[in-house]
Amino acid sequence: MEAQSPTPLPSSSNSIMNILTESILNSPFNLALCMVCAYFIYRLWRGSHNRSEDRNEIKVPPPLEPHDMDLEELKKYDGRGPDGRVCIAINGKVFDVSTTNFYRPGGPYSSFAGRDATRGLAKFNVTAVSEEWDDHSDLNPGEWTSVKEWEMQFSERYTHVGRLVKDLDKEETEPSLAEGSNDDNSSTNPQKSKDD
16 A cells, blocks of 8 residues: 655645735736835835935034134135035124034025025024125114024034124224134124113
8 A cells, every 4th residue: 555645734824925925916906006015115215214314414524713704705605615614694603504404505594504694583584684794783672682592592503603794804903703802792783782
């Protein structure tokens, strides 16, 4: 008598895989649905991967030597230069904000880059910046309070580079940050003397 070999029992994982494969391949709808799911899973994974790379792409330039600037020099620091540096002036103080993408080209506050952002921050309007010198004398007390709060936040987060001055030739005779002065009277706030 010949011994018969026992028929192998289907393993549970093997049969489940066969059932899933057959149900997916035998129905065009299921096949299309699986392809759509695979595409969205890929997009989710790829999208989160790209965002984390973008955050790490900020190339912070070396520190800027402390010095006063006029509007023409400030405009050079709009993030489009070779080093990508971004500086913003608030209430007569210039800050280097190159450590964040907020003010770089394409960022939500890029209109402030290389400019005096005092009026825009006072009025909560990113388009309220001027290409010309602005003494901000028409801002009301509530707007000045807002400006001072923004100035304090920028002082805590970013490097203070110097003062924004109307004319560098006239200002060279006065003490500046570059010479070690911490004179707060250099601000453009005309109400400063009234409040003190």
